[in-house]
Amino acid sequence: MVRAEYYSDDQQVILYTGTPHGLTTVGYSLGMDIEVMPDAFVRFEGRTFHGVDPIFESVHGPARDNTSFTVSMAARF
Numbered sequence: 001m002v003r004a005e006y007y008s009d010d011q012q013v014i015l016y017t018g019t020p021h022g023l024t025t026v027g028y029s030l031g032m033d034i035e036v037m038p039d040a041f042v043r044f045e046g047r048t049f050h051g052v053d054p055i056f057e058s059v060h061g062p063a064r065d066n067t068s069f070t071v072s073m074a075a076r077f
Contacts, residue, residue: 005028
């Protein structure tokens, strides 16, 4: 599954960032579900966000980009 998102709160009504453009981001994600057993699934997902202003926390200070990779498992009982 591929997904794209766009969010803009330049007036900072929902989330105050204190930056010139507020929270304005574009995001993309790619996910894949694998059925490993009849009632068990594993999901792999990678997603990345890019902001107009450096609003994401990183070990090097504020950054414009945020990327994550996750793996999860679900079972039906």
